[in-house]
Amino acid sequence: MGRAPCCEKVGLKRGRWTAEEDQILTNYIQANGEGSWRSLPKNAGLLRCGKSCRLRWINYLRSDLKRGNISAEEEEIIVKLHASLGNRWSMIAEHLPGRTDNEIKNYWNSHLSRKIYSFRRTTEFASPKMAVIDFFKAQAAANKRRGGRMSRNKNISKIPAKVPKSSEQMKEIDGGNAAVAMPSTPNLEKEALSSTIPWPDLSTLEEVIETLDMPSPRPGSCQDVEVNNEGMEMMCLDDIIVDANGNSSPDHNESERGTITTRKCDNNDGILPIDNLGSSSWENEFEWDWEWDNAINGGNEVCGQEKNTYSWLWDNNESGEGDCDNGIGFEMDTNEKHNAIVNWLLS
DNA sequence: AAACAATGCAACCGCACAAAG
DNA sequence: TCTTTGTGCGGTTGCATTGTT
Structure with a gap:
């Protein structure tokens, strides 16, 4: 059984905060300090849940927050820390003054996770070759993308033109073998793929596949x-x-x-x-x-x-x-x- | 110009945990 | 020791925005 809700939710306002609410909250905290979030809304005259007030203050209104885009240095720190800490956003945020855990989490989910080459290889892959073929299939699928906004992140490059688009072309690439049991590639992964590695000329693909007679597995490979x-x-x-x-x-x-x-x-x-x-x-x-x-x-x-x-x-x-x-x-x-x-x- | 769909981010939710009573 | 309360955290959702068709 979970704990009781942090506050009565009836009659409370939800959704985006208005400038007026921000001002009220800011004024109250400047006068009385942080804490006592449960009683804060009532005392401050806000029709908000205490948790909502806390979140708004911590993630948006605090004066020591850094505004603007995450810098390359910050991004590097995030990536490194995430590699070690995983999704411990608050711990990661401790190393980035002025950044909140929520901000870092959002940034990770929307920017970095697609940068990190997330390569799915399950036991369904009989060989590295199949994995690489999946790479191409994923690209082809990604290339079918219809509408939709491109990433706001200008650093993510667009997909080069020469990508296998049809099943015929895919057959050309994999001899038809890759048509079976290939795990789907999530969108993020597709984008990661497209954004990380320059595409080879399609004419080289057969040769590529031929070269994929991988070395026999090494110990622990x-x-x-x-x-x-x-x-x-x-x-x-x-x-x-x-x-x-x-x-x-x-x-x-x-x-x-x-x-x-x-x-x-x-x-x-x-x-x-x-x-x-x-x-x-x-x-x-x-x-x-x-x-x-x-x-x-x-x-x-x-x-x-x-x-x-x-x-x-x-x-x-x-x-x-x-x-x-x-x-x-x-x-x-x-x-x-x-x-x-x-x-x-x-x- | 409209429809569609991906994106990014603010905000919400449920849970865990520690402190207080 | 048990219950209640307050707080913090990570996952998830909702929606405004915006690029593409």
């Missing part, structure tokens, strides 16, 4: 992936970064270069994915998380417990020498990829 709490494997920012910073350096061995790394950390290892978070953020005995610094720094073993590497998306061969094809058919040298991804992430 994509064949035994960890599944997040939504039942899908997420391919996150960190994954991309570690690839981008793999640098193809001869100093990096095959298991490090171009890999995607997850770590299993316990709360005793004293190592946090990002600095200055405080060990209190780890509440469970085990948490799976993307290791940002590890990714940035080229995949050093930090936790020493478990490490999964998923390199197929980036590599298309085992040699790991020289510039690598990212497995979906566009040749970019590592620096180009690095720059493109980092620029995009920070844009």
